[in-house]
Structures are given as C-alpha cells and as structure tokens.
Amino acid sequence: MPLLGLAGEAGSLATVYKKQLRDGPAYEQAKQQLREELGDVLWYVAALAHNFNLTLEDIAAANLEKTKDRWRPTPTDERTRFDEDFPENEQIPRKATLTFTPTTTEGGRTHIVLTRADGTPAGHPLTNASRVDDDYRFHDAFHLAHAAVLGWSPVTRFLLGRKRKSRPDTDETEDGGRAIAIEEGISALVFSYAARHRYFDDVHHIDQELLTTISHMTAHLEVGACRAADWERAILTGYTAWKQLRVQGGGTVELDLDRQSVTVLPNDTP
Structure with a gap:
C-alpha cells in the first residue's frame, strides 16, 4: 500500500x-x-x-555516498598510487611521450605503430580489426588516459614494460592477461557506446548504466577503489585525445599522471 x-x-x-x-x-x-x-x-x-x-538517515547517507561516487572525482590528495611501493622501473612513469605513426602495408591496410620517446616500439602494430574503418587502431589513447587519470592500466604497463614482476601475485592478478583482457573489454564496450553518441562530441557526461557495468567488471581489481566520476573523466580524456589523433592521422602524445592529462601535440610540433 x-x-x-x-x-x-x-x-x-x-x-x-x-x-x-x-x-x-x-x-x-x-x-x-x-x-x-x-x-x-x-x-x-x-x-x-x-x-x-x-531508516531515513541510513537511506540519505547511502545516497550521499552514491552521489559522491558519481559526481565528485577523487581529490588529488586522496588519489591512490597503486604502484608507489614498487621499484621505479615497475611504476607507470609520471610523464611519458609516445608517438602514433601510421604505416601502410603492401596489401593497403593501415597500421598504427606506437613508439616510445627513444624510438623503441610499444606493443604491436594495430589495425581497426574490423570491416568498418572506424579508426579503432588509435585506441591505445584510451589506455593512456586510464593510466593518466586513474593511475591504472595493465595495457599501458605492458606497452611500457612496467609490469610489477617483483611481486608475482600482483603481476598475475593486477597486471596479467585477465586484467589486460578486462581493460581491452572496457575499451571495446565504451567504443560501442561512444559510436552511438557521436564519439562524445559536445557530451560531458556518460550514462550511469555504463559506468556501473565498468564498476562491476573491475570490482575485484585495485582500480575498484576509483569512483564512477574518475572513470567518466578518464573516458572523456581518452576520447579527446583519440579524436585529435584521428583528425591528424597520428601524432605525439604527452602522458602526465600528475596533471591527469593526455595531450596530443600538433603534427608540426618540433
């Protein structure tokens, strides 16, 4: 009643x-x-x-926590550095520069080769892996944004050779194949959503349902400590970079974990 x-x-x-x-x-x-x-x-x-x-008090308190998770990114002084207790060579670098370079094979397919500042390859050349030319080959920008904003990205650790091998349990559970597959799955899931929302052109917020799904996918991982608002910022940061790379057909990206930013430099930058 x-x-x-x-x-x-x-x-x-x-x-x-x-x-x-x-x-x-x-x-x-x-x-x-x-x-x-x-x-x-x-x-x-x-x-x-x-x-x-x-009780109404309990309901109100739970709702305030839910609202904080959704709309308030974690303050800088409360952010968790998931690798601060690890050797420096196993930490995601606070700053890094990487370059997305398009190359065309003999069959006419376009690959994106990601290289570090010293010119060494980071990962394998990527194609769209699709019959649709949707420029998903630039999607490593999403992983870099996860690293910059969340301080978490098993894929970025793999690309930069920063897996935490000094602790086998962490290497397996947080940086291993399952965690990488989950992050790649999130990238594909969000890309499908973004394609239906003009790749976030003039979009400043993401549906709660998508953020909840991501939260469920990552609940058992260290990144489960991050808020929905942090994920929203990471996703939008990644798509801002991805769209710039798409327009330029590649370019150099500056990763800055302290500023939580991924900056695409103009192609004419020395």
Missing part, C-alpha cells in the same frame, strides 16, 4: 507542478500545494522505509 500511495502522491505532485507552469503567478496556491504534496510523498517514503526495516 505505501508503494502505491507513493506512486499516487508523485502524480499529484506532478499535477500541482504542471498547474504552476501553466498559470504562473496566477496560481497563488502553488507553494502551499507543493508543500502539502511533498509532505504526503515524504510520509509514504518513511512508511516504505519502515516496512523494509530501513
């Missing part, structure tokens, strides 16, 4: 609000009516909470 009552009172509240929009100042009883209907809504909410042995 309280649930049906809540649904009914929500409808009554919507009706009062509709009249206020329609009549404006002429609807002199608007504030009084809104207060009354909101009071009825609160009564039914309290009744529902009581029926499920919940």
Whole structure:
C-alpha cells in the first residue's frame, strides 16, 4: 500500500507542478500545494522505509555516498598510487611521450605503430580489426588516459614494460592477461557506446548504466577503489585525445599522471 500511495502522491505532485507552469503567478496556491504534496510523498517514503526495516538517515547517507561516487572525482590528495611501493622501473612513469605513426602495408591496410620517446616500439602494430574503418587502431589513447587519470592500466604497463614482476601475485592478478583482457573489454564496450553518441562530441557526461557495468567488471581489481566520476573523466580524456589523433592521422602524445592529462601535440610540433 505505501508503494502505491507513493506512486499516487508523485502524480499529484506532478499535477500541482504542471498547474504552476501553466498559470504562473496566477496560481497563488502553488507553494502551499507543493508543500502539502511533498509532505504526503515524504510520509509514504518513511512508511516504505519502515516496512523494509530501513531508516531515513541510513537511506540519505547511502545516497550521499552514491552521489559522491558519481559526481565528485577523487581529490588529488586522496588519489591512490597503486604502484608507489614498487621499484621505479615497475611504476607507470609520471610523464611519458609516445608517438602514433601510421604505416601502410603492401596489401593497403593501415597500421598504427606506437613508439616510445627513444624510438623503441610499444606493443604491436594495430589495425581497426574490423570491416568498418572506424579508426579503432588509435585506441591505445584510451589506455593512456586510464593510466593518466586513474593511475591504472595493465595495457599501458605492458606497452611500457612496467609490469610489477617483483611481486608475482600482483603481476598475475593486477597486471596479467585477465586484467589486460578486462581493460581491452572496457575499451571495446565504451567504443560501442561512444559510436552511438557521436564519439562524445559536445557530451560531458556518460550514462550511469555504463559506468556501473565498468564498476562491476573491475570490482575485484585495485582500480575498484576509483569512483564512477574518475572513470567518466578518464573516458572523456581518452576520447579527446583519440579524436585529435584521428583528425591528424597520428601524432605525439604527452602522458602526465600528475596533471591527469593526455595531450596530443600538433603534427608540426618540433
């Protein structure tokens, strides 16, 4: 009964609000009516909470935590450095420069070769691996953004040779094949979503459902400590870089973990 009552009172509240929009100042009883209907809504909410042995205080506190997770990125001084207790050569570098270079094979297929600042290859040449020419071959930009914003990316560790081999359990569970597959899966999942949302052109927020799915996929990993708001920032940062690389047909990228940024330099930069 309280649930049906809540649904009914929500409808009554919507009706009062509709009249206020329609009549404006002429609807002199608007504030009084809104207060009354909101009071009825609160009564039914309290009744529902009581029926499920919940308190309004507990519900409000849980909602505040949910809101913080979704809308407030982790403050800089609270960010977790997942590799700070490891040797320097096993840490993701605080700053790094990498170059995305397109090459064309004899068969006419375009590959992207990712190289470090010293010219050594980082990973294997990538194609779109699709019949659709969607420039997914630049998707390592997403992994670099995960590293920059979240301080986490098993793929970036592999590309830069920074796996934490000094601790076999961490190397296996956090930097190993399963973790890499999960990150690649997230990249593919988000890319599918992004393709339906104009690759985030003029988009500043991502659906909660997608962020929740990512949270479930990574719950058993160290990155599970990051908030949904952190993931949103990482994803949008990665797509900003990816779109620039796509337009330029490649380029040099500066990774900065302290600034949580991935910057694509213009092709004419010395």
